Amino acid sequence: MDNYKYLSIVEWVKKQIEEKGLKPGERFLTEKQLCEIHGVSRQTVRQALMLLESENVIVRVxxxxxxxxxxxxxxxxxxxxxxxxxxxxxxxxxxxxxxxxxxxxxxxxxxxxxxxxxxxxxxxxxxxxxxxxxxxxxxxxxxxxxxxxxxxxxxxxxxxxxxxxxxxxxxxxxxxxxxxxxxxMDDYAAGKTVTDYLFSCGHRDIAGIFALDDLQGHKRYSGYMDSCLAHGVAASERNVMWFATSERNDIFTYTSDKLLELLRGKTAVVCYNDKMAVKLLQLCRQNGIRVPEDISVVGIDDSRYASICEVPLTTVHHPxxxxxxxxxxxxxxxxxxxxxxxxxxxxxxxxxxxxxxxxxxxxxx
Known part of the structure; x- marks a missing residue:
C-alpha cells in the first residue's frame, strides 16, 4: 500500500498549500511531521517530497x-x-x-x-x-x-x-x-545614507560596526567614512569595530566589554545590518543604556526585524x-x-x- 500512498500525500500537500494560502518561501512541514500526520514510513514521505520537488511545489534546503x-x-x-x-x-x-x-x-x-x-x-x-x-x-x-x-x-x-x-x-x-x-543594493550608498542622516540630526561622535570578511561590509564602511570625512570628522576610523561573520555573535558576549567601550562617549552607532542593530539594542537594554535617549542606533536592510524590535529601527530599505x-x-x-x-x-x-x-x-x- 505504501508504494501508492505517497501519491495521496502529494495531493494532500498541494491542497494544504492552496487552502492555507501559503506563499513561496514559507516554511512547510518536516518529513517527521508528515510521517506522523499520515502514519507512513519516512521512505514513503520522501517519495512524495521528491515528486513535489520535481514539480517545484516545494523546495528542500x-x-x-x-x-x-x-x-x-x-x-x-x-x-x-x-x-x-x-x-x-x-x-x-x-x-x-x-x-x-x-x-x-x-x-x-x-x-x-x-x-x-x-x-x-x-x-x-x-x-x-x-x-x-x-x-x-x-x-x-x-x-x-x-x-x-x-x-x-x-x-x-x-x-x-x-x-x-x-x-x-x-x-x-x-x-x-x-x-x-x-x-x-548600493552598499556604499547605504552606509553613507544612514551616516548622513545621523549628521543631519546633529550627531558627530558616531561609532560603526562592520563585517570584515565580505565586500558589503567594506562598502558600507566606505560610505560611513566618506560621510564622516565630508562632515569634518577625520578620526572616525578609530571609532569602528570589525567582526568576522562566523563570529558575529561573539562581540555581544565574549567581547561585549570592548563594544561597550566603543560606545562610551558616542551619541550614535551605524550597524552593518539590522540583525547587528537588534542585538545592539538588547545589549544596551541589559546595560541600562537607553535608545535613542542615550545613544542612537541605525541599521541597514529594512528587514522584518527593523519594524518589530523593541525600538523600531531607522534603516535603509533593501530591495x-x-x-x-x-x-x-x-x-x-x-x-x-x-x-x-x-x-x-x-x-x-x-x-x-x-x-x-x-x-x-x-x-x-
Whole structure:
C-alpha cells in the first residue's frame, strides 16, 4: 500500500498549500511531521517530497528544512530553458527568503527549474555546490559569494565556468577578481545614507560596526567614512569595530566589554545590518543604556526585524524580492542572447525613519 500512498500525500500537500494560502518561501512541514500526520514510513514521505520537488511545489534546503515552492497554480510554461543553479549564503532567515523567492518566481514563469544550494557563508560549501551543479548540467548560475572580501580557492572553478560559457552572475556582492555582472543594493550608498542622516540630526561622535570578511561590509564602511570625512570628522576610523561573520555573535558576549567601550562617549552607532542593530539594542537594554535617549542606533536592510524590535529601527530599505527578480531576468537574458560581460545593476537604498534616532537639533531648541 505504501508504494501508492505517497501519491495521496502529494495531493494532500498541494491542497494544504492552496487552502492555507501559503506563499513561496514559507516554511512547510518536516518529513517527521508528515510521517506522523499520515502514519507512513519516512521512505514513503520522501517519495512524495521528491515528486513535489520535481514539480517545484516545494523546495528542500539541506540543513534548513522544507519550504513552499512556486509550482502551485502556475500555468504550463511555453518553453523550458533547463535548470538554473542558485547558490545563496543563507536562506531560512532575514532577507534571504525574499531574494530567493524573487529569483524563483521569474525562473518558474520562464519554465526553468531551480537548483538551490546554501553555503552558510563557507567557502568549502560553495565548492561543493558549484561542483554539484556543474555535474548536473545547469544552464546558468546565480551566486552569492562566500566571504567575498577574502582570497577564494574556487577561482579555478569559476574559470572553468567561464571556459564552458555557462552564464553566471552574482548577487549582493561579487569577488574583486570576477568580471561577471552583479545585482546588488548600493552598499556604499547605504552606509553613507544612514551616516548622513545621523549628521543631519546633529550627531558627530558616531561609532560603526562592520563585517570584515565580505565586500558589503567594506562598502558600507566606505560610505560611513566618506560621510564622516565630508562632515569634518577625520578620526572616525578609530571609532569602528570589525567582526568576522562566523563570529558575529561573539562581540555581544565574549567581547561585549570592548563594544561597550566603543560606545562610551558616542551619541550614535551605524550597524552593518539590522540583525547587528537588534542585538545592539538588547545589549544596551541589559546595560541600562537607553535608545535613542542615550545613544542612537541605525541599521541597514529594512528587514522584518527593523519594524518589530523593541525600538523600531531607522534603516535603509533593501530591495530583496526585486533584486532576486532582476538577477533572474538578467541571467535569462544572458542565456537567450549568449551575451558576455554586462554592467552591474545597483539598487539605490531608501532611508526608512523610525524611532531609534534622537534628533539632537530638536533637543537643543
Amino acid at each position: 539541506r540543513g534548513s528544512g522544507t519550504f513552499v515552492g512556486n509550482g502551485i497554480g502556475r500555468t504550463a510554461p511555453v518553453t523550458v530553458k533547463g535548470s538554473i543553479g542558485v547558490i545563496s549564503t543563507y536562506f531560512s532567515d532575514y532577507i534571504f527568503p525574499h531574494i530567493v523567492t524573487g529569483v524563483e518566481n521569474v525562473l518558474g514563469a520562464a519554465g526553468c527549474t531551480m537548483q538551490l544550494a546554501i553555503t552558510h557563508n563557507q567557502v568549502y560549501e560553495e565548492t561543493q555546490a558549484l561542483e554539484s551543479m556543474l555535474a548536473n548540467g545547469v544552464q546558468g548560475l546565480i551566486v552569492e559569494p562566500s566571504k567575498s572580501a577574502l582570497p577564494n580557492p574556487n577561482m579555478e572553478l569559476y574559470a572553468r565556468i567561464k571556459r564552458e560559457n555557462i552564464p553566471l552572475l552574482f548577487f549582493n556582492a561579487k569577488y574583486p577578481w570576477a568580471d561577471q555582472p552583479c545585482v546588488a 530583496q524580492r526585486k533584486l532576486g527578480e532582476a538577477a533572474a531576468r538578467m541571467l535569462l537574458d544572458m542565456i537567450e542572447k549568449h551575451t558576455g560581460t554586462r554592467e552591474d545593476v545597483l539598487f539605490t537604498p531608501e532611508l526608512v525613519i523610525r524611532d531609534s534616532v534622537r534628533d539632537l537639533n530638536a533637543a537643543d531648541d
